[in-house]
Every structure is written in structure tokens, then in C-alpha cells.
Amino acid sequence: MARPPQGQQHPGRQLAVLGLIFIILYLVAFFGFGAKGPISERLHPKLGLDLIGGTQATYVASLESNGQAPSQASMEEARRIIESRVNALGVSEAEVVIEGNRNIVVSLAGEGNDELKNVGQAAQMRFRKVLQATGDVAAQAINPPQPSAAPSAPAPGASGGAPSAPAPPAPSGGSGGQGGGELEKAPAPSTPPSAPASAAPAPAPSPSGSAEPVPADKKALIAQVEKKVGPAIYAAAAKLTAPVDLQTNPTAGKQFAPFNTLSGPEVNALSPQMQYFVPTISCDQLNGRPNGAIDDAKSQVTTCQSGAKMLLDVAKVVGTDIATASPQLDQQQGQWVVSLDFTSAGQAKWTALTREAFTPASGDTCLTAAQAVSSGATHCLVAVVLDKEIISAPEIQGVLSGQSQITGQFTPVSARELANQIKYGALPVTFEPATAQTVSATLGIEQLEAGLLAAGIGMALVAIYAFFYYRLLGTVIFLSLILSGLLTFAALVALGRSTGFTLTLAGIAGFIVSLGVAADSFVIYFERLKDEIHEGRSPRSAVPRAWARARRTIISANTITIMAAVVLYVVSVGVVQGFAFALGLSTILDLVVVFLFRHPIMTLFANTKAFLSPRVSGLGRVLKNATTDEPVKGRRVKEA
Structure with missing residues (x-):
């Protein structure tokens, strides 16, 4: 007597493997990936916008x-x-x-x-050398302090009666934007930051680059500004070659008071030098400029950091020079940093810029971290500008020729946000906030209820037909669908918590479509089983032989479905991707159930008396003819 195909003698092992998969999946769903709260919350898949709002x-x-x-x-x-x-x-x-x-x-x-x-956010990153800096003294320029009626001469060594402009902040302190901080070579240099710079004006830098034609809309804004502040005052501001010295002449800035009434777009029409030199143009006005106002890498710009106005040089390193950016936890400092890796060309530019800032040539003008005579500091600051904000302006204390880091008051979330903005590049369009x-999810809930009702009716009809046509085999179909559903549910919970997979109406549609694929595999197997009995084999030997022939067709059909789901997932976006992912996931899980439950349970059924009964098994007339030893297609039943 021939033996059944090898590998089918121990169905209990396959069922045990399936049970182990169930245990692992539900342990992950209950306790894995930060699961907490009551059981109802732990076993709750992540739902989409159309389902929960x-x-x-x-x-x-x-x-x-x-x-x-x-x-x-x-x-x-x-x-x-x-x-x-x-x-x-x-x-x-x-x-x-x-x-x-x-x-x-x-x-x-x-x-x-x-x-x-x-x-x-536009995420236009620029690295600019700081040329000059002064405090935001707009209020002082408009309302200078009044001298007393009979001022006395200051004593020797006294500082005089005029208040000094506030100094810019030290570079090591936190700044606005994405947490502030320093840009440093990894590991960070141990040299302590120097004292803050004084507000003493430095010589005016010469504008770099060739003059470009002024756009018509900008000409209209300039004409509007000139009319608003007055032609004489505008002409006086245009002639400035250095910041107005309010220390020696507190009332010198009062004539420029009308500039304090300009809007952000109007201030943006002025040259960077005028924005910086006119003392009544405040940081609030500069921050109110349109998005992208200082994105031009070929021109000098004026912006603010912590209340200090800064005139910045052209950008010699830009965001596209960065190969990648990633958030990292500095083990030595115990702080989150954003690590920057430059491209080959970008690394050369960055090294040249830090060399220029660290060892400025004779006659170069830049703001040092401390300009006091006693400090002896000679290194320039380099501002890291993201869109309109300076996120860091450290003193360069070495030539940086490798990986660099943006450090400061970062949290894991802010470090990741900044790294993603840099990593995924600058937007070609600027956006308003x-x-x-x-x-609301009202419409989605109604659709979900209608869809679940339709799916329930469909499943009930399938179950009724399966029990009517296949009888005992219909039980296999019913149990297989239940097991597939339980596996799918646990996978949804685990994926939603671990990878963020979100279940939407489109995903539910994918799971429902997969039921058709599962039904096809049942029909293929059971009809192949009938063919084996038609050919004269007993039910007990027909089960493994039918499986050996049907599984290739089942695998081929499911593989085509999975490939279609993968292609659809790759070429599509949004909810269509959700449909493709759900279809592929449920098809894979159906294969698991086919191999680890459906065939093993059929092997067990084949050894029972109920399976040999035409009324119970669902094989019907085919099995009846075989057991009565009547000719079937010219053959008599014999043991294989």
C-alpha cells in the first residue's frame, strides 16, 4: 500500500505552530510597544481620520x-x-x-x-558669518532719555550719562527657533564661550555681489515707504553707512521715528544695510517680514536673535550642501543634538567658512564673541539661519573639517523636527502659517456601520452556503475565516502601535476583498479533493494528494494578489496605500491559516467516521458512489 506524501503525518505540530503565532501576536498586542491602560484600550487598532476624526x-x-x-x-x-x-x-x-x-x-x-x-515651513538653511550686531534699541531711539537741567560733568573714569545699547546675547545661550544652541565639531570643543560683545559699531561692510534690477512691485513698496516716512527722512536713512551711535548722541535716532510705523512687507523692501543701520526699525518689524524674506544666499541680510539685530554676510554654505541630518543623544553631555553630515562639495565649503571665521584675514569685519580689549578674542560668529530665524550663532573656535552638530535646548521632538526639515529639503514655495x-468622524462612522452591516450579511450568506454545500467542510471554512480575522486584528493592533499603521475605510475594503481570495483557496482545495475521489482513491488517501496538487495553485493565486498589492502600495499614495497594505497583509495571513490550520485539520477529519459519511462530510454523491463500490468513470475504488 502506498504511503501518503511525506510531511503530512503530524498535523498536531502545524496546529501547535499556529497556536504559538497567536500567543506571540496577542502578547505583543497586550504588552508590546508601550501598551498601557485597560484591555479595551490595548486591543484597539489605530483608526483613520474618516473613522474617528x-x-x-x-x-x-x-x-x-x-x-x-x-x-x-x-x-x-x-x-x-x-x-x-x-x-x-x-x-x-x-x-x-x-x-x-x-x-x-x-x-x-x-x-x-x-x-x-x-x-x-520653508526650511531654507543658510550659514552666514555675522558682520555686525547691535541691540534692538527702537524704543530708545524714538524716546531718548532727557538730560537733567544742570548736568554735572562725569567723574574721571565714569561712563557718562548716555545709556549704552544692549549687547547681543552670548552665543552659548539658548536662542529662539528650534531650541537654539551652538554649532560645533563632534565632539564639542571644550573652550568656554567668551563674554558678550559690546555694541560698539564696526566699520560698515561693503555690499557683496553685483547690483540686480529692482522688481516693479518692490519699487512700488519703496515709493510707498518713502511717502510714508517722508522724502527727507528716507534720503537721510539711505545715506547711513553705519548704525546710528546713540551712545554719544541719544537724540540722533529720533528723526527716524517714522520708520517704526512700517509694516513687515514695507521693511522688507528696504536694503539689508538700511534695515540694520536705522535704529527705529525693530526686531518685531523684521520678524514680520514675509516668509522667504532672507532666503537669497547671494545677498547680505539683517535679522534678529534674542533681541539683537544682526547684519549677516552672504551665505557661503546652504542647506543643499548638507547630505543628511539626524537627531542624536549626546552621551557625554546628556543632551539632544542635530548631527549634520555634509556632501563632498558642501564639506569643502563648510571647512572654508569655518577657517575664514576662525582666522579672519587682516581688514576683515566681523562680530567677535567678545570685542573687549582685555578678552583678546579674534574669532567670528557664524549664524545658522533657518528661514527667518537664527537658531544658533556660535563663535567658531576651530576649523571644522568633519561631522558637525547643532546643540542647544533640544527636546527629542524638536530635534527630530529640525532634522526632518533639513533632511527633506527646502520647499520650492513659501507658505503662510x-x-x-x-x-468630525460622523460621516465615517455611518459609512463604517453600513460597511460592517454589509460585510456581516455577506459573511452570513457565505457561511450558510458553505454549510449547505460543504457541510462538515463548511465548518473548516468558517473556522478558517474566524482564525484569519483574529490574526488580522492582532496584527492591526501591533502595527498601529509600532509603525503607526492607520486603519481607514479603504483598509477595511482591502480586508473584505481578501475574503474572496480566501474563498477561492477553499474551492480549489475541496474541488481537487472531489477529483481525487472521482479518480478512485479513498477519502483518507485523497486528502494529502489533493493538498499536494492544490497548494501550488493556491500559492500561485495568493502570490499574484500579494504582488499586485505591493505594486499598488509603491505607486500610490494616501488611502489607496492603505487599501493595498490591508489586501497584502490579509492575503499573507490567509496563507498562514491555509498551511497551519486548513490542511492539518482536514488531515485530522480524514481519520474520522464523520468524514466518511456522505451526509456529514459534504462530499455528497461523489463519496456515496465511492463507498458503494459502484463504477465511477470506469474505475473501482481501491486503496492507493
Whole structure:
């Protein structure tokens, strides 16, 4: 007597493996990846925006210099970069779409998505040498202190009656933006920062680069500013070649008081030198300039750090010179840093810039960390500028020829946000600050209820038909679908907590479609079993032979479905990716159930008396003809 195919003699082992998979998956779902709270919360998959609501942020693109909306190509590139930044935050199923010709809408499921506020920032990084710095003395310039009626001469060594301008902050302190800090070579130099610089004006730097034609809209703004402040005052401001010295003449800045009434766009129309030299232009006005106001790498710019106005040189290193950026925990300092690796060309530029700042040539003008005679400091500051903000302005204390770090008051979240902004590049379009709103899930819940009702009715019809047509074999179908559902549910919980996979209506549709694939594998196996009995084999020997022939077809069919899901996942975005992922996941789990449950349980059933009964087994007339030893297709039943 021939023996059944090898590998099918121990169905209990396969069932034990399936049980082990169940135990591992549900242990992960209950206790893994930070699970906490009651059981109902631990066994709760991460649901999408259309099921539980969430946050929706809208970014409005700024008009270009000609007054036109950005091109569709620029908007599409911006959408792609924003989507990459959102996905890098550890969320998934984020929907990033272009709405109209200027809006990009980002939708995320759940509450508390504060990280959306930064994904639309332009993230134009520039490294600029600090040429000059002075305090934000706008109020003092407008309302200078009045001398007393009979002032006495200051005693020898006294500082005089005029108040001095506030000094800029020391570079080692925290600054605004993404946590502030220093830019340093890894490991950080141990030289302590010098004392803050004084407000004494340095010689005016000469504008670099060739003069470019002034756009028509900028000419109109300049004419508007000149009319607003007065032609005489504007002409006097245009002639300034150095910051107004309020120490020796406290009233010298009062004539420039009208400049304090300018708006951010109007201030932006002025030259960087005028923005810096006019004392009544405040940091609040400079911060109110449009996004992208100081992005031009070929021109000098004026900006602020912690209340100090700074005139910065042209950008000799830019964000595209950085190969990658990553958040890291400095083990020595115990602080989070953003590590920067430069490209080959970028590393050469960065080394040249730090060499220039560390050993300035004779006659070079730059702000040192301490200009007091007693300090003897001679090194320049280099400002790290992200969009309109200086995130760090350290004194360069060495030539940096390798990996560098931005250090400061970073948290894990802020370090990751800054690294992602640098890593995923600058947006080709600047955006106005995002407006966020809460999205209700009422419609999604109604659709979910309707979908689950339809799925329940469909499953009930499938179960009724399976029991009617296959009887005992219908029990195998029913149990297999239940096990597949339990495996899928545990996988959803674990993936939602570990990778951020979010279940949406599209994902549910993918799981429902996979039921058809599972049903196909049942039909293939059971019909192959009938064919084996038709050919004259007993049910007991027909089961392993039918499996040996049917499994190749089942594997081929499921492999094609998985390949289609993978291709769809790669070439699509948003909810379509969710559909493809759900379809592929459920198909893989169906294969697990086919190999570790369906065939082993059929092997066990084949050894029972019920399986040999035509009324119970579901093999019906085929088995009846075989057991009565009647001719079936010209053959008699015999043991294989």
C-alpha cells in the first residue's frame, strides 16, 4: 500500500505552530510597544481620520514676485516634501492633497497633532558669518532719555550719562527657533564661550555681489515707504553707512521715528544695510517680514536673535550642501543634538567658512564673541539661519573639517523636527502659517456601520452556503475565516502601535476583498479533493494528494494578489496605500491559516467516521458512489 506524501503525518505540530503565532501576536498586542491602560484600550487598532476624526491643516502658498500663484510643478514638489515630513513624524495614512492652485491640505487622524504646525515651513538653511550686531534699541531711539537741567560733568573714569545699547546675547545661550544652541565639531570643543560683545559699531561692510534690477512691485513698496516716512527722512536713512551711535548722541535716532510705523512687507523692501543701520526699525518689524524674506544666499541680510539685530554676510554654505541630518543623544553631555553630515562639495565649503571665521584675514569685519580689549578674542560668529530665524550663532573656535552638530535646548521632538526639515529639503514655495481645524468622524462612522452591516450579511450568506454545500467542510471554512480575522486584528493592533499603521475605510475594503481570495483557496482545495475521489482513491488517501496538487495553485493565486498589492502600495499614495497594505497583509495571513490550520485539520477529519459519511462530510454523491463500490468513470475504488 502506498504511503501518503511525506510531511503530512503530524498535523498536531502545524496546529501547535499556529497556536504559538497567536500567543506571540496577542502578547505583543497586550504588552508590546508601550501598551498601557485597560484591555479595551490595548486591543484597539489605530483608526483613520474618516473613522474617528482628527486634525486638518491648510497651508496657503505665497504669491510669487509677479503676483501669480506658484506653478503646478512647484506645488506638487511642495506636496511631496510635506508628505515626506509628515510620514517622518511616525504617522501614516496621512492625506496630503493640493486644493485649488495655492492650498495644500494635510489631514491626520486623532487628536493632538501639534507637529503639523512645522511641516509647512520653508526650511531654507543658510550659514552666514555675522558682520555686525547691535541691540534692538527702537524704543530708545524714538524716546531718548532727557538730560537733567544742570548736568554735572562725569567723574574721571565714569561712563557718562548716555545709556549704552544692549549687547547681543552670548552665543552659548539658548536662542529662539528650534531650541537654539551652538554649532560645533563632534565632539564639542571644550573652550568656554567668551563674554558678550559690546555694541560698539564696526566699520560698515561693503555690499557683496553685483547690483540686480529692482522688481516693479518692490519699487512700488519703496515709493510707498518713502511717502510714508517722508522724502527727507528716507534720503537721510539711505545715506547711513553705519548704525546710528546713540551712545554719544541719544537724540540722533529720533528723526527716524517714522520708520517704526512700517509694516513687515514695507521693511522688507528696504536694503539689508538700511534695515540694520536705522535704529527705529525693530526686531518685531523684521520678524514680520514675509516668509522667504532672507532666503537669497547671494545677498547680505539683517535679522534678529534674542533681541539683537544682526547684519549677516552672504551665505557661503546652504542647506543643499548638507547630505543628511539626524537627531542624536549626546552621551557625554546628556543632551539632544542635530548631527549634520555634509556632501563632498558642501564639506569643502563648510571647512572654508569655518577657517575664514576662525582666522579672519587682516581688514576683515566681523562680530567677535567678545570685542573687549582685555578678552583678546579674534574669532567670528557664524549664524545658522533657518528661514527667518537664527537658531544658533556660535563663535567658531576651530576649523571644522568633519561631522558637525547643532546643540542647544533640544527636546527629542524638536530635534527630530529640525532634522526632518533639513533632511527633506527646502520647499520650492513659501507658505503662510497653517490653520488647523478638527474634523468630525460622523460621516465615517455611518459609512463604517453600513460597511460592517454589509460585510456581516455577506459573511452570513457565505457561511450558510458553505454549510449547505460543504457541510462538515463548511465548518473548516468558517473556522478558517474566524482564525484569519483574529490574526488580522492582532496584527492591526501591533502595527498601529509600532509603525503607526492607520486603519481607514479603504483598509477595511482591502480586508473584505481578501475574503474572496480566501474563498477561492477553499474551492480549489475541496474541488481537487472531489477529483481525487472521482479518480478512485479513498477519502483518507485523497486528502494529502489533493493538498499536494492544490497548494501550488493556491500559492500561485495568493502570490499574484500579494504582488499586485505591493505594486499598488509603491505607486500610490494616501488611502489607496492603505487599501493595498490591508489586501497584502490579509492575503499573507490567509496563507498562514491555509498551511497551519486548513490542511492539518482536514488531515485530522480524514481519520474520522464523520468524514466518511456522505451526509456529514459534504462530499455528497461523489463519496456515496465511492463507498458503494459502484463504477465511477470506469474505475473501482481501491486503496492507493
